Amino acid sequence: MSDFLTQFKKLQPITIAKSGKTMTGKEIFFMIRTGENDTFIIPVDKKLKPVEADYHYYSGDTAQLLRSIDSIKEEMAFQISWDESEATDVSLSQNPHLLYQLIRCKNLIDEKGHAISVHPDTSVLQLVLKKFGRNIEPHFIIAAKDSSDAEEYDGAKKYEANKLYFSLLSDSFVLSDNVIYTIAPIGDNYQQLSYFTTRFTEDMLEEYLSVFFSFIESVQVTYEYYTVEFSDTDIVPTPSLSFEKIDADKTLFLRLVESYKGLPLDFVQQFDLSMVASLSLDQKIVVKRLAHLPIDEITNNLRKEIIQYAPSKAAQKDVYVEDHLFIIPEETAGPFLLQSLPSLLRTYQLIGAEKLREYKVKPMTPKLNISLSSGIDFLEGDASITLEGEQFSLQQILSQYNKKKYIQLSDGNRAIIEDGYMRRLERIFKKKDKDGKVKVSFFDLPEIEDLINEPLEGEAFKHHREVYEGFNHLAEETLKAPKLNAQLRPYQAEGIKWIKYLYDNNLGGCLADDMGLGKTVQTIGVLTLIYPKVKKPTLIVMPRSLLFNWQNELKKFAPQLSVYTYYAGDRDIKEAMKHQVILTTYAIVRNDIETYSKQKFHYVILDESQNIKNTTTQTTQATLVLHAEHRLALSGTPVENNLTELYSLFRFLNPTMFGSLDDFNSRYTGPIQRDNDKDTLLSLRKKIFPFMLRRLKKDVLKDLPDRIEQTLFVEMSPEQHDFYERRRQYYYNQVRQTIAAEGIQKSQFVMFQALNELRRIASIPESLSDGHIKSPKLDLLTDTLLEAVANGHKVMVFFNFIAGIEELSERLDQNGVDYACMTGSTRDRKSIVERFQNDPQCRVMLMTLKTGGVGLNLTAADTVFIFEPWWNKAAEEQAINRLHRFGQKAKVLSYSLITQQTIEEKIQLLQQQKAELFEGLIGADSSSSKHLSEDDINFILG
Known part of the structure; x- marks a missing residue:
């Protein structure tokens, strides 16, 4: 085949023969006609009229459109004869191999x-799920057209609901806007892709994704801030026994x-599921494969067990x-169910057991009876279960169920x-005293009321119910204004109300707002109300950084x-205990726990x-033994890996x-x-x-400015401080001597x-100490960046020194x-930008200032870190504007990292206080350094 293709590449597509006569000047085109269920290739002339089937023509490029190489009749010509009929069109679904030609x-x-x-590069097909109220609208986009085309998504304007805006020519080729894109094969079910454009409600998301991943391969899924794992x-x-019916x-x-x-x-069977998707607490779409049992072997074993209860060999054959x-x-089914039920329930799940009443097997809904009174740390009392008028203690029913799987x-x-009901009983009534009394915590009361399907009665529960109901009325409450030097955004005021409500009711809670939303200022606001x-003082524990x-x-x-x-x-x-607020670190709490x-x-x-x-x-054990009347946690990523x-x-x-960790x-x-x-989750x-x-961030966009800027300060380590001071003193003396002499x-x-x-010592001391001195700034950057990634953000990090990129790359790996x-040495910038813009798995872009300043559109990112402060403020602005520009629909969060007591901090002050001197130091005009005075030198290096 390769020899033929080589020959045809040399031919000129200008000559056509018919009935033995040569006609020049005529050219054949291949028209691609798309329909609802298929796409066809139709040979046509310049007037778009189908070419008759007995044409012969000589062609270079078009020769490679042959349905198969066997249709070549001569080395230099071929017959247009599709399926040996008068039809001139060819179905691509029936002949997908044609597309490669x-x-x-x-x-x-x-x-x-x-x-x-034909687009020259391999593209990515993405499923974008956008939430509109309680509904989710799916849209498919081709995500690697170029760096500016696929970056925007507007569910209301660009794409029509319930429709593909492109045609799938096969499982590997897509036609959109008269361009054919090559994609990773999405599987044999590609013609069913349009079914997945139907709008659905949010509560059906897991079912939708389960069916999608079962049918379609190699499509990137984007939903909110979730990542797919x-x-x-x-x-x-x-293995389950489905009781389908009992005859007369x-x-x-x-x-x-x-x-x-x-x-x-029925959901698994109806859609023939092979994959299941579920949403986790840590904002992941977790996709798992459905395993299968050796069902034939189990069937044979079950048959052997059943026929043991047949009254005779003849009955076994029945x-x-x-x-x-x-x-x-019946003569076999009765004894089988009567004697084997305990073992069956331990091995099999029963489906349709309500059909077994004639065999004295009955599914029942228990009635929970509970009487509790207030204890010291728990609510204590009695609990029992009623089944069709017969009463059992909780201990009796759990013991019998765990042993026999029935009552x-x-x-x-x-x-x-x-089974789920019994598991709930075990979860709630986990504690018992020596008299067999049950003990439940305040936090179990909502689930207990859900089990009994009515409010718990008695004074012991009145206060607890009011506390839970109070959460629903917080929005209506008026917040006493905190004494803050800040204008609170509406969601921050709501956060302070929530924290203060927990505080007033002696409850602990976790403020888990996304990074950049102001967890610190909300906490300080609560402290001003206290x-x-x-x-007594408040102890705030944090990482050293x-x-x-x-x-x-606070200041x-x-x-x-x-x-x-x-x-x-x-x-x-x-001395610390004399103050209202004590700041400390996790390491100090661990070391000074006594x-x-x-x-x-x-x-x-x-x-x-x-x-x-x-x-x-x-560290964890130390925090648990701290004595406090109230507790609060702050975290942008409260759950990172497991429950x-x-x-x-x-x-x-x-x-x-x-209770305990084992519980x-x-x-x-x-x-x-x-x-x-799912019930337990x-x-x-x-x-x-x-x-x-x-x-x-997406929840409070209307409350946020277009751009949020924050400075993070970092303290040098002792080793870094000593190194920095030695070199600072050296240069201070050298510069003074040079000025005096020249x-x-x-x-x-x-x-x-x-x-x-x-500057290098302040940011990346590793680069000048053979890796012996580590950078606290890099620690802070890594922690904050990982939090941003965990919350679904795309991040840009700008560096001045290549060494910073190398160090952070290792940590990301x-x-x-x-x-x-x-x-600056990167050649193929376009493909790198496209990958960052369009690949949901590519979360971070590392870039030097010089590279980021010109000609790049990086609107996929909404978070930017300035690792080393740039002395040319205009260059810093230009870099950030790679993100915050036309096409960016998110709010951009910008962090600048400053090492304290270093030249970085002084440059920041210099920018604010001595603009003329600042321009002299970093401006293009080298003669401007003549403006430096002795005082200026002392300010910068002193």
Whole structure:
């Protein structure tokens, strides 16, 4: 075949022969006609008239459109004869191999005669799910046209609902706007893609995605801030017995099927699911494959068990099995169900058990009876279950169910209770005293009322119910104005109301707002409502990198609060306890826990509370023994990897909420993560919902300015500080000597060298110390960047030095974050920009200032970090404007990182206070350094 193709590439597409006569000057085109169900190729002439089937023609490019190489009759010609009929069109769905020849042809046109081109690069097909109120509208887009075409999405304007705006020529080729795009193969079901453009309600999202991933491959899915994760863990089915019917002669029809916990059997069977998608608490769409059982082997084993109960060998032959369906006469079915039910319930899930009443097997709905009174830490009392008038203690019914999987009633009936109901009983009534009394926590009351389907009565529950109902009325409450030097945005005022409500009711909670929404200012606002009435101090614990940012924020927003930073070597706990707010770090709490454990705090607040996600670390254990009347956590990523992190957080906030870690794992973690148990996940969500407030940027866009700027301050490590001071003093002396000997104008080069090296030490000391001195600024950048990525943001990071890109690249690799990188030496900038703009998995772009300043459109990002402050403020603005420009619909959050007590901090002051000197230092006119005075040198290097 390759030899023929080589020959045809040399031919000229100008000569056509008919009936042995040569006709020149005529050219054949291949028209692509799209329809609802298929796409066709039709050979036509310049007037768009179909070419008759007996034409011969000589062609270079068009020769490669042959239906198969066998149709070549001569080396230099071929017959247009599709399917040996008079029809001149060819179905692409029936002949998809033609497309690989078609895309090399230059004579392609549409039905109007307009030319069709072929995009040179492989493109990406994306499914974009956009929320409009309670509805979700799906749209498919081609995401690699160029750096500016696919970046916008406007569900109302650009795309029509319930419609594909392109044609699928095959599972690997897409026709859009007269351009053919090559995509990764999306599978044999590509013709059904249009079915997935139908609008649906938000509560159907998991079902929609499950069907989509079962039918369609290699399509990137984008929804809100969620990321898609394909799990290595399969969902293992449970063998189930579906009781289909019982005939008039009591013949039992029983089918063996596979069922999956949390998935309706008819849903799995109707759509022939192979994948299941679920939304996790940490904003991921987790896709798992459905595993299968050796169903034939299980069928054979089940048949052997059934026929054991046949009264005779003849009766054994009457048990009929075909396609996993058992037809069992009454004489065998009765003994089988009577004696095998316990073992069946341990091995199989029963479906349709309500049909077994004639065999004294009855599904029943229990009635929970409960009587509780207030205890010291728990509500205590009695609980029992009633089944059709027969009463059982909670201990009796749980014990019998766990042993037999059914409840034996006194009238001979065997009660089948829904397994999820029994699991809920175990979750709630987890504690018992020596007298068998049940103990439940305040946090279980909503689920108890849900189980009994009515409000709990009695004075013991009145206050608790009022607390829960109070959350629903917070929006109506008027907030007492905090004494803040800040204009609160509406959502920040609502956040302060929520925190204060928890505080007033002695409850702990986690403010889990997205980064940049002002968790710090909301917390400070609450503190201004508490002090000076309260005498005991508030302890705020944070990573070391945030200490000075908290100092600055408190000084800026609430200077009336007295603050002590308990951190340095001369820290004094007695002095600290005299202040209203104490700032400290997780490391200091861990190291000084004996000192801290003796103190009585009014409030303990954990910032970046994911630092206590591991229940076994010394840091977590230290925070748990802190004595405080009130507790609050702040975190943009409260759950990063698994549900145990959630347990650790609430163990600190509300210790009685979940019991022991083993209890939590057996009742929540296992069922949710191992069994994909939706009921248990819903129960957990309901339980924590009132105590976690999370707003994403998209939720409060109307309250945000177009651009938010924030400066993060970083303290040098002792080693970095010593290194910096040695080099600063060296250059300070050298510059003064040079000025004295040669004048200020000739000292410019030494001055530039000094500034350059000191900037590197302030940001990337690793690059000048063979990696021995680590950068605290890089630690802060990494932590903040990972939080942004975890919350679904796309991030730009601008550097001045290549060494910073290299160091951060290593950290992103270690954390499994996909990123793109661009420097001055990068050649193929277009493909890198396209990948960052259009690939949902590529979350971060690393770039030098010089690269980012010109000709790039990076509107996919909504968060930018300036790692080293740029002395030319206009250059910094130009870099940020790569994001914040026409086409950007998100609000842009910009962070500048400044190392304290270094030249970076002085340059920032210089920008604000001495604009003329600043321009002299960094301006293009080198003669401007003559404006430097002795005082200026002392300010910069002193």
